[in-house]
Amino acid sequence: METVFIGFGSNLGDRVDYCDRAVTLLSLLPHSRLRGVSLLYETEPVRDRTDPGEGWFLNGVVQLETDIKARSLLTTLQEIERALGRDDDDRSGPRTIDLDILFYGDCVIKEPGLTIPHPRLHQRRFVLMPVNELDPLWVHPVFKRSVAQLLTEVSDESHAHLLFPQPSTRYGSRPNCQVPPGS
Numbered sequence: 001m002e003t004v005f006i007g008f009g010s011n012l013g014d015r016v017d018y019c020d021r022a023v024t025l026l027s028l029l030p031h032s033r034l035r036g037v038s039l040l041y042e043t044e045p046v047r048d049r050t051d052p053g054e055g056w057f058l059n060g061v062v063q064l065e066t067d068i069k070a071r072s073l074l075t076t077l078q079e080i081e082r083a084l085g086r087d088d089d090d091r092s093g094p095r096t097i098d099l100d101i102l103f104y105g106d107c108v109i110k111e112p113g114l115t116i117p118h119p120r121l122h123q124r125r126f127v128l129m130p131v132n133e134l135d136p137l138w139v140h141p142v143f144k145r146s147v148a149q150l151l152t153e154v155s156d157e158s159h160a161h162l163l164f165p166q167p168s169t170r171y172g173s174r175p176n177c178q179v180p181p182g183s
Contacts, residue, residue, distance in 0.1 A: 001033070001065040001066060001067055002065065002066060002067075002104055002105035002107070003035070003063065003064070003065055003103070003105055004063070004064045004065070004066055004073065004101065004103065004104050004105070005061055005062070005063055005064075005101075005102040005103040005131055005134070005135075005138070006026060006061065006062045006064065006077065006099055006100065006101055006102065007059065007060075007061050007098075007099070007100040007102050007118070007121075007127055007130075008022045008023065008026075008059065008060055008061070008062065008097065008098065008099050008100075009043075009057045009058060009059040009060075009095075009097070009098045009126075010022075010057065010058050010095065010096055010097050010098070011045060011055035011056060011057040011058075011094055011095060012055060012094040012095055012096050013085075013096055015055075015057070015058040016040070016058060016167050018084055018085075018096045018097045019040060019058050019060060019097070020167070021084055021097075022080060022084060022097050022099060023037055023060075023062060025080050025083075026062050026064065026080070026099075027062075029064070029066065029068065029076065030068075031066060031067040031068055032064050032065065032066035032067070032068060033064065033065045033066075034062065034063075034064055035063040035064060035065055035134075036062070036063040036134045036135075037060060037061075037062050037063075038060045038061045038062075038129075038130030038131070038133045038134055039060065039130070039133065039162055039163070039166055040058050040059070040060050040162070040163040040166060040167070041058070041059045041060065041126055041129055041130060041160050041161065041162055041163065042056055042057070042058055042059075042160070042161055042162075042163045043056060043057045043058075043059050043125075043126035043158065043159065043160040043161075044056055044057075044158050044159050044160075045057060046124065046126075046158065055094055057126070058163060059126045059127070059130065059160075060130050061102065061127070061130035061131050061133075061134060063134045063135065070101065070104045070107065070109055070114065070116060071111070071114060073101060073104070074101060074113070074114055077099040077100075077101065078099075080097070080099060081095075081096075081097055081098070081099055084096050084097045085097075086098070100118050101114075101116055101118065102116075102117060102118045102121050102127060102131065103116065103117050103118075103131075103138065103140075103141075104116045104117075106139070106141040107141065108141050108142060117140060117141060117142060121140075122140060122143060122150050122154070123154065123155075123156055124154070124156055125151070125154050125156040125158060125160045126156075126158070126160040128147060128150055128151040128154055129151065129160055131147045132147045132148055132151050135147065136148035136151075
């Protein structure tokens with residue numbers, strides 16, 4: 001099994017609910033085991049070659065062990081995004097959910113439509129903070145530096161802070177499913 005880190009984020013609609021649903025669906029993947037879920041971080045949108053809108057993101061990271069191959073995992077993540085209302089026609093715009101493979105074991109993959117590790121994760125505080133929470137000693141397979149080291153060196157000055165209060169939880173740091181009132 002490979003250890004995989006998947007970043008998730010939402011800046012449209014009920015952000016907590018979309019993040020919760022994404023984590024729940026990720027926890028149900030076949031041939032996979034959920035190892036950890038970071039706390040939620042509220043972050044300002046990044047506008048590098050995209051326009052994600054004005055809404056701030058809720059971001060977090062899931063750590064899985066999985067036998068699903070990287071390309072199949074990407075396809076599954078895109079299916080989850082579509083199921084949760086992600087607009088395929090405007091992928092750089094505001095989004096109900098965004099799922100990215102950050103690390104897939106110590107693999108380095110450069111294929112059309114699939115780059116692992118995520119090519120900009122070392123530049124983004126909002127990605128490094130939750131990965132650091134889950135495994136600060138994880139080593140980036142290209143830069144040969146731990147996530148903790150990358151976080152201390154990142155020049156990203158965008159705002160990223162823990163969501164407070166955190167949503168109530170049933171599974172450690174994992175957000176719980178929301179049950180509609182009166183159900």
